[in-house]
Amino acid sequence: MSNVLQNLPINFTESVDCIVPAHEARPELPLDFRKIREGENRLVEAKVVNMSTYSELEFTFNEGYREAKKNLSVVGYEISQAKRSVRKVKGEFILDEYPGFLKERGLKDNSANREAYLERQDSYVAAMDRVSMLEALEFSLESNVKVFENVCRYMKKEMDMLIRSGSMDSNKY
Secondary structure, three states, X not given: OHHHHHHOOEEOOOOOEEEEOOEOXXXXXXXXXXXXXXXXXXXXXXXXXXXXXXXXXXXXXXXXHHHHHHHHHHHHHHHHHHHHHHHHHHHHHHHHHHHHHHHHHOOOOOHHHHHHHHHOOHHHHHHHHHHHHHHHHHHHHHHHHHHHHHHHHHHHHHHHHHHHHOOOOOOOO
């Protein structure tokens, strides 16, 4: 189990850091997840939000939102760089080595042969794996952003209900 966790970009020992591993010319990128985790840990408090807890919870969720958006922009840039790397590797193999491969094997050029040839190239597979890893991280960060948006919207509606009811206690029913 620990070997599987070591291959993932998230450091589960501290559960707050995410390290996007270095790849080719791209450096290793540490991403901070502390405020996101703090916001996630306090999500259940939004269910019983009241006038005295609203501002602190809103601040915590906004901090998590900002951190998720910041990380999302970094990951988005890394995805574009990873896709560029895939195109570069693919171009090198298709233009330089693939014609010799076809001649050697006596095969005709078609999309199935090109894809099979590329899938056997370690650098192409590594570049594609990086794109997949970054896209999974992007999806996770997008879901964090949506959760923080929705919980803030919910809390604002709860506060509006409290103000309109004229009651400042949290017992609405």
